[in-house]
Amino acid sequence: MPIVTAAQFISTKFDYIIVGGGTSGLTLAARLSEDPKVNVGVVEAGGDVFHTPQIDIPGMMGSLIADPTYDWCFPSVPQTHSHNRVVLQPRGKGLGGSTLINLMAMLRPCKDEFDVLEEIGNKGWNWESLLACMKKSETAIPSNLSPEVSQEFAVPSDYVPHGTQGPIIKSFPFRWSKLHSLVVDTAVALGLPRTFKTGSGSTVGVSSSFKSVNPKTATRCSSASSYYEPNASRPNLLVLTHAHVTKVILQAENDGSQRAVGVEFSIGGTRSSVIGVKKEVVLSAGTFQTPQILELSGIGNPDLLAKHGIASVINLPGVGENLQDHISIQSIAEVDSSHETLEVLADPEQLKLHTELYKTQEGLFTTSAAVGFLFASAEQIGSKDKVSQWQAQADVHSAKAMAAISDPTLKEGLKKQYDIQKRWFSDVEQPQAEIILATAQWPNPDLIPTPGKRYVTMFTALLHPLSRGSVHISSSDPIAHPAIDPNYFGHEADLDLFVESLELTLKIYETPPFAETYRGLVIPRPEALEGLSKEERRNYLKSYIKDRCSPIWHPVGTASMLPREQGGVVDSKLKVYGTTNLRVVDLSILPLELSTHLQTTAYAVGEKAAEIFKTLV
Ligand SMILES: Cc1cc2nc3c(=O)[nH]c(=O)nc-3n(C[C@H](O)[C@H](O)[C@H](O)COP(=O)(O)OP(=O)(O)OC[C@H]3O[C@@H](n4cnc5c(N)ncnc54)[C@H](O)[C@@H]3O)c2cc1C
Numbered sequence: 202m203p204i205v206t207a208a209q210f211i212s213t214k215f216d217y218i219i220v221g222g223g224t225s226g227l228t229l230a231a232r233l234s235e236d237p238k239v240n241v242g243v244v245e246a247g248g249d250v251f252h253t254p255q256i257d258i259p260g261m262m263g264s265l266i267a268d269p270t271y272d273w274c275f276p277s278v279p280q281t282h283s284h285n286r287v288v289l290q291p292r293g294k295g296l297g298g299s300t301l302i303n304l305m306a307m308l309r310p311c312k313d314e315f316d317v318l319e320e321i322g323n324k325g326w327n328w329e330s331l332l333a334c335m336k337k338s339e340t341a342i343p344s345n346l347s348p349e350v351s352q353e354f355a356v357p358s359d360y361v362p363h364g365t366q367g368p369i370i371k372s373f374p375f376r377w378s379k380l381h382s383l384v385v386d387t388a389v390a391l392g393l394p395r396t397f398k399t400g401s402g403s404t405v406g407v408s409s410s411f412k413s414v415n416p417k418t419a420t421r422c423s424s425a426s427s428y429y430e431p432n433a434s435r436p437n438l439l440v441l442t443h444a445h446v447t448k449v450i451l452q453a454e455n456d457g458s459q460r461a462v463g464v465e466f467s468i469g470g471t472r473s474s475v476i477g478v479k480k481e482v483v484l485s486a487g488t489f490q491t492p493q494i495l496e497l498s499g500i501g502n503p504d505l506l507a508k509h510g511i512a513s514v515i516n517l518p519g520v521g522e523n524l525q526d527h528i529s530i531q532s533i534a535e536v537d538s539s540h541e542t543l544e545v546l547a548d549p550e551q552l553k554l555h556t557e558l559y560k561t562q563e564g565l566f567t568t569s570a571a572v573g574f575l576f577a578s579a580e581q582i583g584s585k586d587k588v589s590q591w592q593a594q595a596d597v598h599s600a601k602a603m604a605a606i607s608d609p610t611l612k613e614g615l616k617k618q619y620d621i622q623k624r625w626f627s628d629v630e631q632p633q634a635e636i637i638l639a640t641a642q643w644p645n646p647d648l649i650p651t652p653g654k655r656y657v658t659m660f661t662a663l664l665h666p667l668s669r670g671s672v673h674i675s676s677s678d679p680i681a682h683p684a685i686d687p688n689y690f691g692h693e694a695d696l697d698l699f700v701e702s703l704e705l706t707l708k709i710y711e712t713p714p715f716a717e718t719y720r721g722l723v724i725p726r727p728e729a730l731e732g733l734s735k736e737e738r739r740n741y742l743k744s745y746i747k748d749r750c751s752p753i754w755h756p757v758g759t760a761s762m763l764p765r766e767q768g769g770v771v772d773s774k775l776k777v778y779g780t781t782n783l784r785v786v787d788l789s790i791l792p793l794e795l796s797t798h799l800q801t802t803a804y805a806v807g808e809k810a811a812e813i814f815k816t817l818v
Contacts, residue, residue, distance in 0.1 A: 203433040203440065204249050207473055210441040215242040216480045217814070218464055220446045220494065222247075223298020224424045224800060225787045226485030228338065228807025231368070231428040233814060234438035241438050242475065244466055246445040246486075247271070247295030251425035256301050258559065259414050259421060260543070260566030263644075265302040266291045272302055275489060275682055282690035283747045290685050291754055292487055296442060297425030299487070300413070303754070303800055304571050305421060307371040307411040309335060310795040310802065311631055312402030317621050317793065322764045323773035326809070328402055334808035335801055336364035342372040342416055353382045354573075355395040355408045362400040368427035369804060371411035375419065375567040380540055380657055380718070381409070384573045384638045387715040391708065393581055404796065405632050407575040413800065414569075419562040424804070444468050447679035449482055449498040449783060451514055459514060461783040467680065481782045481814065485807075488756040488789040489672050492521035493683040495760065495770070496674045500777065502608075509677040515779035518608045519768040523615075523758035524670035525794040526687050527635075528695075529662040530703055530746050533642050533723040534710050535654055540718070542655045543570050543641035571639045576632035576664075576796065582701050592626055595667060595694035602669070602692055614761070614768030615669065618793055622665055632796040634702035635662040636709070637753075648723060656723065661706045662753050663699045664796040667692035672759050689750060700742050724749070755799045760785045761792035774813050786810040 217233055219226045222245035234241040248270065255264045256271075265271040267289060275290040293299030318326035341363035344356050351358055354377055363371075388407040389395060396406030413422045420426075432438055444466040451459040463476030484491045495501055499514030501521060506513050536542070545551045546565065558564025579588045599619045606612045625631040642648065642656035650656060670688035675681050690696045710719045721727055725745045733741060763769030765778045769792075775784040788803050795802060 204442055205439050207441060207444065207468055210242060210439055211473060211475050213240060213242060213439055215240045215475070215478050217483060218242045218244065218475065218478050219483045219485050220244050220464060221298065221484065221486035221490070221787065222296045222425070222429070222440060222442070223293060223485060223487060223787065224300050224803035225807035225810065226298065226483070227296070227424040227428045228804050229483065229485065229786050229810050230438060231432050232808065232811030234432065234435050237437055239437060243440045244444050244446050244464060245296050245440065245442045247442065249296050249440070249442040251295065251297045251301060251423055256423065257420040258566050259305060259412065259419065259569045262304050262569040262571070271295055275685055278684050278686045280687070280689050282688070283750060288687070288689070288751055290489065290687070290752060290756070292489060296429060296440065297423040299754070300423040300800055301425065305412040305414060305569050306571065306574070306798045307339070307413050307801050308574065308797045309400055309402065309404070310797040311404055313625070313628070313631065314793070314795045318762070321617055321792065323762050326762070326773060331805050331809065332362065334805035334812070336362070337367050337808050338804035339364040339367040339369045339371050341365065341411065342370060344373040346373070350377070352395070353385070355385050355397065357397045357399055357408060359397060359400065368431070369413055369422050370415045370427070372414050372416040373409060373411060374569070374572055375416070375562065376565070378540065378572065378640050380536060380542070380640050381573045381638060383715045383718060384575070384709065387709050387712050388575050390712055393575060393577060403630060404576045405578050405581070405630055407573065409572065410574050412569055419559065419567040445680060446486070446494055447472065447497060449484070449494065450474060450476060451498060451780070454781060459780045459783070461780060480817070481784050483784045483786050485787045487787050488524070488759050489683055489685055491785055491787055491789045492672050492759040493674055495520045495777070497677070497679050500779070505673055509674055511677055515777070517770055517778055518611055519614070519761055519763070519770045521673045521759050522611055522669070522671050522768065523761050523792065524672055524687060524756060525666055525758045526752045526756040527662045527664060527794065528666060528687070528689050528699070528750050529660045529753040530699070530750050531643055531645070531658050531660055532703065532706055532725060533648065533656055533658045535720040535723060536657055537718040537720060538653060538655050540640070540655045541565070542657065544650050544655050547650070547652060570641045571637055573638035575636040577634045577636070577702070577705060578629045578631055579626050579633045579698070580629055582634050582698065582705055587701070588627060591694060591698055592623065594697065595623070595626070598693045599667060602667070608768070610766050611768040613766065614763050614792070617767055619667070621793060622667060625665060632664055633698060634705070635664055635796070636660070636706050637662070642723070659706045659709065660753060661703045663695060663702065665794055666695050668695050687752065687756070690747070696743055696746065699746060700739055703742055703746065755794065757788050757791035757794055757799070760789040762790040763792050774817070775810055784810070
């Protein structure tokens with residue numbers, strides 16, 4: 202039975218209710234409902250349309266960011282260390298969640314990033330087990346490129362670590378731009394090798410990424426089209442859309458723990474509830490809204506809840522804390538006008554041509570414009586000496602950050618995390634910065650591409666920020682946006698590493714062979730950089746970063762899977778502490794940011810949760 206009415210939904214007795222039909226949520230729903238005896242209900246706040254040209258067509262990627270039908274369009278709170286800017290925090294809304302609006306890169310983290318999950322107390326969470334989950338979620342389509350072309354674009358050729366039977370189809374781009382191979386060659390010239398092992402947990406270097414695109418149709422694979430749509434006729438999988446969950450209904454057990462018996466939701470302002478859940482209530486509302494629902498249900502820091510008139514049910518100070526995200530900065534450059542970047546579509550004739558070509562899976566619309574990915578370790582960004590200098594400085598600021606935390610459990614958890622981050626900092630296998638090549642000028646309200654000119658955008662991203670932010674309710678009104686504070690550069694050491702990472706990006710433009718096609722910077726403005734001393738340039742770039750930085754949309758950490766005495770919110774079976782059957786299954790459980798794009802991991806978390814749930818009695 203596919204999408205149902207509220208009346209049908211309420212009258213059903215569910216084994217599982219999943220809040221949020223996004224990436225991990227639909228993965229879990231599809232796996233649990235494989236057993237026809239199990240009734241699964243999904244409650245999604247957004248709508249049920251998951252095929253539109255803007256979603257399906259890879260070349261239109263990015264066009265739904267800030268569209269309120271598909272994006273929650275959350276603002277951050279003003280960022281104290283970033284010129285008090287309010288920064289947009291996009292999150293997908295609707296069946297499919299963030300996979301409706303994401304940029305479709307399918308990448309994996311480093312092996313150690315999954316292995317530390319077990320090291321910090323989560324038995325069974327390690328590279329080996331999560332590799333199996335990633336493989337289960339995907340079908341990798343080998344590229345049909347010759348060995349020479351694969352080498353040119355650093356396209357991995359080892360398919361052993363990839364899945365062959367899973368719902369998400371991942372493939373390589375249909376079209377390859379010369380700009381991309383120029384970036385690969387330039388990165389190599391700068392000491393960043395081509396890497397072909399990214400699927401095996403080793404990512405440092407430059408490579409091409411899979412995309413969640415079905416090459417037969419040249420369309421996006423989202424969690425909705427891949428995990429839900431093929432299973433929509435299952436009578437035991439019921440989906441309620443346009444229903445905003447406002448809280449979990451909890452009942453006290455004799456031993457003092459809380460049992461989740463259902464959820465309350467609002468449809469267009471009318472409140473209803475579904476109760477009588479036999480097994481588990483699962484929050485899969487994402488890193489910003491899962492902690493919001495927990496707090497609205499009385500689970501969190503009691504002082505914070507009291508400020509909003511919410512009675513404390515479970516004292517869990519980690520809820521909404523430990524927020525980490527990849528902060529990024531754009532640089533845009535003009536390149537030789539012979540390149541076919543997305544700017545060609547400004548010409549009506551070319552637009553018509555590429556629209557026609559797409560009908561036979563050809564042309565610019567078949568491929569997303571973000572193609573090349575470069576991952577650099579601290580030593581590749583700076584030098585051995587610089588790394589020691591940064592580390593010494595990071596130690597000082599980390600001590601300050603910990604001293605500012607009053608809750609001993611949160612302090613203990615952060616100390617553990619900083620110890621791991623310190624280890625990664627000097628690890629040449631662990632990337633600290635990423636550079637993404639997009640063959641177009643990324644839309645910016647204050648920049649208008651000059652007709653006839655061609656551009657590239659390079660996003661530079663900080664992968665393991667030391668800054669920690671938070672997400673908390675801003676009001677007891679469940680429909681109000683949560684207060685999202687990523688706290689960019691709250692830890693001063695982040696800015697130092699970030700500015701050096703931006704310098705590495707700027708060096709790419711000016712280093713051969715890329716230099717041969719480079720026609721000058723658009724941003725940062727070249728005239729502002731002219732004649733500056735080294736120190737002045739550094740200060741200017743720091744200010745530029747604070748003026749323009751934005752996330753690349755990978756928030757984690759706000760319902761961390763950590764021991765309770767280290768500020769954890771869920772245990773290794775994803776159960777919220779103090780409850781018998783309330784679980785979290787989304788990326789909020791990751792206690793430490795990964796050095797990769799996160800959809801692959803979100804699917805793996807859904808698959809892993811399904812395995813765990815099937816073992817519960
Ligand atoms: C613009 C953008 C670009 C990205 N690009 C990439 C990329 O190229 N590659 C990559 O790997 N990753 C990318 N990501 C990240 C990746 O897509 C996400 O990290 C991942 O999909 C998150 O999965 P999730 O299950 O945690 O949450 P989501 O998929 O966001 O799901 C949460 C769901 O819960 C619903 N929900 C929230 N609150 C409620 C409520 N109160 N009641 C009911 N339902 C609710 C939401 O509407 C949503 O459907 C991108 C993300 C964004 C936003």
